[in-house]
Amino acid sequence: MSLPDGLAAAAAPVAPIPRGDDGAPVFSAPWEAQAFALTLALHERGLFTWKEWASALAEEIKRAQAAGDPDDGSTYYRHWLATIERLAAAKGVASEAALAERREAWHRAAHATPHGLPILLENDPLARA
Amino acid sequence: MDDHHHHSHDHHHGHDHSELSDIELRVRALESILVEKGYVDPAAIDVLVETYETKVGPRNGGKVVAKAWADPSYRDWLRKDATAAIASLGFTGRQGEHMVAVENTPQEHNMVVCTLCSCYPWPVLGLPPVWYKSAPYRSRAVIDPRGVLKEFGVELPETTRIRVWDSTAEIRYLVLPMRPEGTQGWSEEALADLVTRDSMIGTGLALRPDQMVAA
Incomplete structure (x- = not known):
């Protein structure tokens, strides 16, 4: 399955998506595919344009590199996930505090x-209280 | 967002409970909030993952299986000490998990269940199929493995015993499927193309040469 055109074009100048010989994206762990799918779904829903997303990703990578990111591609989807988190917070969908609280619940x-x-989230003992 | 955040919790890996890595917690937290607020539909996410997961990075298990088919001494090693035999090809898990290879024969077919937390050896097998995570699959595979296999289009002779293996946090299984007929003299590389993910978790068989998609 090839990438949506808008996404590939937006990501190319910032940080090209890791792809196999056939052009399909390559994931090195299940959560990476999950983060990828969330991004496609949010874009489809109209939460952000690919241009907006790409500039947020660029910022995220810059920030990570300043903090000593190895910059060898191994952390690609970590930046990607941080980008969605940041956009979700900026759009008022999920604040940083809400995300942190939810991580503890999981x-x-x-x-x-x-x-x-x-x-399941219902298994959180505090949720039943 | 602080990428170097560490939980102060005790991350011991027992049989009694499940475990999610920090990054898995982040993804689940994000997704569950987005679902609650109606921004994403979990079923649509599963479909997207399934669409894109067909081309997955590490699926090194196929090379392991092909080598075992081609080289009897490697196969013996794999059956005795799969962790070392797999590591010898340069494939190691993140947590140094223990791998066990179970070999299919005409008398016995092996099937692996449980990939619900971080037990699934994706560096070897690639991404788990979405259906694999569902509770019905796991419980039904234990109760009626033959019926579950039939749904996957695999009908085994009545005389073939089916063994079901439950992965744990410490032991992950790799099914060594039977080598298809008509592949004598094939190179390891060509053989590896016959090894599907499903054949390595036992819900499928290795492809026959005539099932290969014309590339």
Whole structure:
């Protein structure tokens, strides 16, 4: 499956998306594909344009490099995820505080879930209180 | 956002509970809020992941399987110490997890369940299929493995025993599928193309030469 044209064109000058010989994106872990899919869905929903997204990604990479990012491609989707988080906060969809709180909830939910069962947010012991 | 945030929680890996990495927590947190607020539909996300996951980076397991088919001494090593045999090809997991290879024979077919947390050895197998994460698959695979296989289009002779393996945080399984007929003399590279992800988790068989898509 090739990339949506707008996305490929927007990402190219900033940080080209890692792709295989056939042009399809290559992920090195399941969460990367998840972050990728979220971005496509949010764009489709109209939360941001590809141009907007690309300039946010560029900023994110600059910030990471200033903080000592290896800049070898291994952290590509970390920047990508940080970009969606930042855009979601800027658009008033999910504040940093809300994201942090929700991460803790997922962590508690995972710990309360016996190995082998699906991890559901409802399993967070505090959610049931 | 601080990328170097670390949880103060105790990250021990037991059998009793599940574990998500910091980055998985971030993705889940983001997605669940977006879903609640109606910005994304989880089913649409699954479809997108499935669409793009067909071309996944590391699927090194195919090379492992092909080498085992072509080289009996490697196959013996793989069956005795899969962790070392797989590492010898340069494929290692992030957490140094223990790999076990289970070999399919005409008498016995192996199938792996559970990839719900971080147990799934994606450096070897590539991304897990979306359906694999569902509770019904796992519970049904344990109760009625033959029925589940049939749904995947795999019908095994009644005389073939089916064994179901449940991955844990410490042990991950790789199914060594049977080498298809009509592949004598094939190079390891050509053989590796016959090894599908599903054949390495036991919900499929390796492709026959006539099933290869004309490239």
